[in-house]
Amino acid sequence: MFALRDAVRNAILNNPDDYSDAILGKKREIYMSWICQENSWGGAIELEILAKNFGLTICSLDISTLRQDMFNPGQDRFVIIAYSGIHYDAVALSKTEFDSGRPEDDQTIFEGDMKGMEVLEALGELGKKLKNKHYYTDTAKFSIRCNACGTPLTGEKEATKHAMATGHTDFGEY
Numbered sequence: 389m390f391a392l393r394d395a396v397r398n399a400i401l402n403n404p405d406d407y408s409d410a411i412l413g414k415k416r417e418i419y420m421s422w423i424c425q426e427n428s429w430g431g432a433i434e435l436e437i438l439a440k441n442f443g444l445t446i447c448s449l450d451i452s453t454l455r456q457d458m459f460n461p462g463q464d465r466f467v468i469i470a471y472s473g474i475h476y477d478a479v480a481l482s483k484t485e486f487d488s489g490r491p492e493d494d495q496t497i498f499e500g501d502m503k504g505m506e507v508l509e510a511l512g513e514l515g516k517k518l519k520n521k522h523y524y525t526d527t528a529k530f531s532i533r534c535n536a537c538g539t540p541l542t543g544e545k546e547a548t549k550h551a552m553a554t555g556h557t558d559f560g561e562y
């Protein structure tokens with residue numbers, strides 16, 4: 389699915405003031421080609437762009453710090469994602485009493501009504517539960533392996549270094 393990556397790229401292309409080299413942390417052209425690659429992991433910049441693109445608010449829960457960030461706040465609808473330190477998971481409300489495992493039984497888009505407010509209020513508790521279960525990864529210390537050559541690596545810095553040195557960009561947790 390590259391449609392989302394294209395949407396991000398177009399937003400950056402069309403808003404040079406909002407997404408300057410300084411904000412992106414690298415040259416705009418380089419950033420735009422980077423985010424269009426399959427293995428690039430987006431972050432706050434991508435969440436803001438996609439929230440605006442879909443006209444909804446994205447609430448991001450950081451499990452390690454329990455911080456909640458609102459991207460494109462104040463919209464009628466919102467979605468919630470939980471950040472583990474490596475990736476984002478969509479937070480869903482099951483329509484059935486027990487989790488059926490079927491995506492159609494999950495609600496992932498919420499309205500700013502009573503139910504939505506209850507979901508937001510419950511988010512703090514969900515965060516605490518996930519944190520207690522250690523459902524997050526310290527990106528400075530986590531162990532990963534290069535899927536291309538099998539080299540074990542520790543932390544984001546080593547992974548970045550390895551990617552720069554070898555061109556390998558496919559890493560897995562282990």
Ligand SMILES: [Zn+2]
Nearest residue numbers: 534536537556
């Ligand atoms: Zn490698």
